Amino acid sequence: MKIVLVKLIGFFINTIALISPRYAVKIAIKLFSTPLKGKHIPEGKDFLNTAFQEEVVYKDFSIMTYRWLGKKDTILLVHGWESNAFRWKDLIEKLKQKSYNIVAIDAPAHGKSGGKYFNTLDYSECIHLVAKKFKVKTIIGHSVGGMATIFFQYKYQFPHLERIVLLGAPSNFKDIFERYVNMMGYHNILVKHIDEFFLKKHGHRSAYFEASKFSKDITSKGLIIHDDKDNIIPYKDALDYQVSYTNAKLITTNNLDHSLKSENVDNHILEFISN
Template sequence: MAYQLFSQPRKGKLKKDKLPKTLQSATLETFQYQEDNIQTYIWKGDENIILLIHGWESNSSRWKKLLHHIKPLGKTIIAIDGPAHGLSDGKEFNAPKYAEFIHTVTQKYQPEIVIGHSIGGAAIAFYLHKYKNPLIKKVILLGSPSDFKILSNNFVSLLSLNSKIKTVLENYYHEKFDIHIDHFSGHVFAESFPQKAFIAHDKEDKVVLVHEGRKYASTWKNAVYVETTGNGHSLHNNELYQKVISFIKEA
């Protein structure tokens, strides 16, 4: 029951007949992963592809403001609705399953650049750790958590669960994901990543604390790290997005 509460988003779903205007301009394509449909949105450009990965209790419409900045680059842009979000199927959301969604789409489209917000960034880190895709050249993480244990501990504290339930819950994660919770750390995975990275975090982020961004920056060998103030967890900021564009344009 605790895991179900932890993994089921309360918002972020969409209805196909009531799509936000941002997504109405895209071409919709559906992929299959096991029993679930994966919804993607494609804005066609050249052969260079940017893949967008949203976060918890969100959907692909969260990229509305960033899209204004990256569309003029002329690249093909693809956004994914995560498990149990947007128009994608499922009731359960977690980073390993999200990583499989990413893998399913990247097998066909082979993006060179991936951008993730919040736990979408953590899913990218797990994906790169598991599949080590050399075709991805650049990674952009916006307000992304590193340590899964911190998220779990915050959840345990929120529900005032006792130590016995906490232990059983962590054992369940291990059994389900085949990785111990103590080893599920994006910044540890990043030690071996060859990709260039742009990592941004806000000092006043109350959802994912800034220390998580600093962890990524401390281990990712080829990374640019930017801290902002006053943008919170969403990190919607024109100046920051211009830095993202400059990073994308770099050779």
Template sequence: MGLKKGIRFITIKSIGQYINFLSYVRPQKAIALSYALFSQPREGRLLKSSLPEILQNTETETFHHNEHHFQTYIWKGNEIKILLVHGWESNASRWQKTLPHLQKSGSTIIAIDAPAHGQSSGREFNIPLYAEFINKAVEKYQPTIIIGHSLGGAACVYHQYLFPNTSINKMVILGAPSDLKTLIDNYISMLSLNTRMFSLLDRNFANRFNFKIEDFSGQKFASQFNVSGLIAHDTTDDVVAFEEGKKIASNWKNSQFIETKGLGHGMHDDELYQKVIEFLFSA
């Protein structure tokens, strides 16, 4: 373990010990701190003055939703519209390698910045809010296709569950987690949090979002889908376990699952994109 990694490891563990201590003396503060660490991205912001090149020559639109605003970027094409939904600590520029493949189809492509990412507002990322952003964009642009990566894929799945009757008829989900419980368990073990903290976090999710951690499951949501889906996940993904992708596919009636090897979490690959295009555009 290098020095930097060692210091990070010690810091993470000591934050965990502090939260565990707080869980007994000041449980509300323990919840606030542990949830903030879980939900606040440290990367992925974009400044308007220094946008990545891929986003510079696009049409942009800023949407307002309650106290939030979020950004979309549009690459104009024909009347077929594809909505792209990125993941954690990322932004709309993550689709740079994907765009040329999709643009061959002539489609209009729209990419969205998640809450607290890119040029969208806020400090906190959560999937229910992301699903609301997606829905505003879907209502406005009427895409027939939605493609989500990582937590963006999870947000697409949740959006489809909440809003089953939209313009969307095909979904592509890349390297996405199925179960919130898996994410929380990983987080708890990373910080070495005590079991008391799991029940405090569970209560926090129930109060804020009206669901228990174990009920938030892409596997459960997908069992209700009528749209057709393509789920792809890499066996070497060290961010989201391969099994998570299989879970989402397992209950989704009209779906196909693609297992890739050696692409990691990023899932950028010409051969995979070829399969995505075939799924989207061959009858």
């Protein structure tokens, strides 16, 4: 039933594109950029209230940061689509035991952060602001949070950043967008108009934003962890990073799905950041 509804919405937007391509693009981008999940549940609020909370302003909205103070280096935790800072609870508890200084954020339009829409490039700019404010030395990013981290470091070459952990991270934006297009059943004409929108807004077409190729210019030590059965971000994306991110190591997991939440994954992360 859900698939049928999605296809009907896609058909409706295709029809609008015949009359007003500009309006159709606006609807398609809004659908693509609006998270339906990602707000805090009561358990998440209780846990995050144990942290120092501080807002960082980006453009016309705020990004919520959560800090647990420690004596060691500062680690920034960056979640993915339709999630929030609470997804890191288990890892945060382990990092606290080892006295790391921890910062977690809610992405735009997620958790307690402001904004109505999400896009990876804006997220990368928010990561830059937070990394600079707290002098972050390690970033751990899940899914598009990992990709946004690569975009940030490629653009700014932040000198304090020593380590990057990518968990189930997409290697390029083009494939993400194509999966959305196929899901909705958009016509090729509408897709071309959407790509023109990207060109005007971001200065490049969607195919340009290939995070794995950007990683060639990143010297920060990297750890890539990806599940070979990931049904959200294909395992081939990890292999793309393995080819390009020459200062990174790939660890392959099995049957952990896209979330990669496990004791073993946490242990790999802890070992990596301690070296």
